Amino acid sequence: MSAAVPPPADPAAAGEMAREAAAWCALHGLVVGDRADPRSGTVPGVGLVHAPFSLLPAHLPETFWKQACELAPIFNELVDRVSLDGNFLQDSLSKTRQVDDFTSRLLEIHRKMMEINKEENIRLGLHRSDYMLDSETSSLLQIELNTISTSFPGLGPLVSELHRTLINQYGRVLSLEPKRVPGNAASSKFAEALARAWTEFDVDSAIVMMIVQPEERNMYDQYWITKYLKESHGITTIRKTLTQVEAEGHVLPDGTLLVDGKKVAVVYYRAGYTPNDYPSEAEWSARLLIEQSSSVKCPSISYQLVGTKRIQQELANPNVLERFLENKEDIAKLRKCFAGLWSLDDEEIIKTAIEKPELFVLKPQREGGGNNIYGLDLRETLTRLQKEGGDALAAYILMQRIFPKASLAYLVRGGICHEGLVISELGIYGSYLRSKDKVITNDQCGYLMRTKVSSSDEGGVAAGFAVLDSLYLT
Numbered sequence: 298m299s300a301a302v303p304p305p306a307d308p309a310a311a312g313e314m315a316r317e318a319a320a321w322c323a324l325h326g327l328v329v330g331d332r333a334d335p336r337s338g339t340v341p342g343v344g345l346v347h348a349p350f351s352l353l354p355a356h357l358p359e360t361f362w363k364q365a366c367e368l369a370p371i372f373n374e375l376v377d378r379v380s381l382d383g384n385f386l387q388d389s390l391s392k393t394r395q396v397d398d399f400t401s402r403l404l405e406i407h408r409k410m411m412e413i414n415k416e417e418n419i420r421l422g423l424h425r426s427d428y429m430l431d432s433e434t435s436s437l438l439q440i441e442l443n444t445i446s447t448s449f450p451g452l453g454p455l456v457s458e459l460h461r462t463l464i465n466q467y468g469r470v471l472s473l474e475p476k477r478v479p480g481n482a483a484s485s486k487f488a489e490a491l492a493r494a495w496t497e498f499d500v501d502s503a504i505v506m507m508i509v510q511p512e513e514r515n516m517y518d519q520y521w522i523t524k525y526l527k528e529s530h531g532i533t534t535i536r537k538t539l540t541q542v543e544a545e546g547h548v549l550p551d552g553t554l555l556v557d558g559k560k561v562a563v564v565y566y567r568a569g570y571t572p573n574d575y576p577s578e579a580e581w582s583a584r585l586l587i588e589q590s591s592s593v594k595c596p597s598i599s600y601q602l603v604g605t606k607r608i609q610q611e612l613a614n615p616n617v618l619e620r621f622l623e624n625k626e627d628i629a630k631l632r633k634c635f636a637g638l639w640s641l642d643d644e645e646i647i648k649t650a651i652e653k654p655e656l657f658v659l660k661p662q663r664e665g666g667g668n669n670i671y672g673l674d675l676r677e678t679l680t681r682l683q684k685e686g687g688d689a690l691a692a693y694i695l696m697q698r699i700f701p702k703a704s705l706a707y708l709v710r711g712g713i714c715h716e717g718l719v720i721s722e723l724g725i726y727g728s729y730l731r732s733k734d735k736v737i738t739n740d741q742c743g744y745l746m747r748t749k750v751s752s753s754d755e756g757g758v759a760a761g762f763a764v765l766d767s768l769y770l771t
């Protein structure tokens with residue numbers, strides 16, 4: 298992640314490579330809906346553009362790659378353990394609930410499930426743990442763990458394939474070897490985990506229901522999963538918004554969720570992680586309905602809550618991991634990748650952050666990119682919230698700012714190739730499936746590299762800050 302591959306010295310050669318690469322994207326389904334076409338988010342096959350990508354993979358020393366892969370099954374296990382401790386989730390988020398309506402609504406559903414002792418016998422997690430390489434300490438530090446709607450398992454593997462193809466073609470000139478781009482099977486592995494959950498559910502006529510946003514320009518990423526479910530496992534996927542689930546869904550007395558007359562084995566959320574996905578009470582009742590049903594939820598409400606920033610911060614406090622994991626080596630491995638994390642009831646750290654805002658990131662309880670606060674805004678926000686008093690600060694956590702080393706790379710967006718100073722963020726996908734006492738799957742399953750110009754604070758690809766990338770092991 299430090300130094301990207303030295304780009305072809307000649308910008309004209311880079312431009313030619315970018316054109317070939319963009320054509321490859323179109324031929325292989327490495328595409329997203331084009332903002333310029335108003336129908337591109339609702340009508341499949343209309344208004345496509347190649348996904349933004351980095352022309353060549355980002356360099357990463359193999360030791361960090363191995364470290365990140367090793368962490369995946371440990372985080373998977375941790376999420377499962379923490380999800381079973383309802384009181385821990387409720388208590389840790391109790392202050393957040395008072396100032397953050399969205400988290401409060403999620404907690405309300407969670408509390409209802411606790412009251413009826415709802416048990417999830419089949420538990421499926423499709424996570425992605427994100428990291429940056431801190432240049433000061435030369436260590437791999439976790440940015441966050443995503444437990445809901447982790448994006449790009451579909452397109453990520455295609456970027457690895459694109460980079461291998463380009464290196465095959467241009468490798469000699471570039472002094473690169475294709476085998477140093479690790480294989481990436483995120484899409485087929487995610488589909489496999491969903492299929493295994495479907496098998497555990499054990500109703501032949503049942504389907505997988507993907508919860509989607511009404512407008513989704515990243516739909517092809519999702520359709521890759523649908524394709525593998527059908528072609529490799531013979532399982533049908535339906536796409537529904539939460540609004541549609543409310544209108545078309547009900548739960549039978551035995552717990553079976555029926556939507557549009559179909560029995561739902563697995564609910565796979567690719568929406569539901571932001572307040573925008575719940576514009577009215579209808580969407581909240583759909584969420585509650587699903588939670589009450591016997592369908593496998595990916596994720597369940599408790600898995601989703603484990604992925605909040607506040608829980609990430611709580612787990613980094615002394616002696617908290619020990620409550621959930623026994624293996625001391627596993628605990629040490631997790632701790633090693635934790636950056637500094639603080640809740641805002643610590644006056645001392647607030648003072649430090651106001652003095653040196655450039656060393657911190659202020660994070661609200663949100664997902665999807667574009668929400669964090671940096672630099673002078675951070676100072677101003679903290680000063681204002683502190684003056685206001687009350688619990689307003691509980692809506693945020695503070696995090697040590699990680700500084701990856703910047704390097705030069707070519708980024709291609711909308712058919713235009715730009716050279717820039719960039720930094721990268723490595724995501725490792727993990728799949729976890731448990732049926733009662735049996736762990737069926739607990740794996741690392743592919744990766745996603747995202748690269749952005751180093752002057753940009755935020756990182757989302759869909760949000761328009763970053764491009765898709767793969768990695769080159771050194």
Ligand code: ADP
Pocket residue numbers: 427440441636658660663664665666667668669696697698699700722754755756757
């Ligand atoms: P989200 O759930 O919205 O993706 P993240 O915690 O991943 O929230 O933050 C969004 C982006 O902000 C990240 O992709 C990364 O680029 C940047 N970022 C987050 N935390 C840090 C940090 N501690 N240091 C540097 N950059 C960060």
Ligand code: MG
Pocket residue numbers: 441442443663664665666
């Ligand atoms: Mg996130």
Ligand code: MG
Pocket residue numbers: 427440441665666
């Ligand atoms: Mg993120």
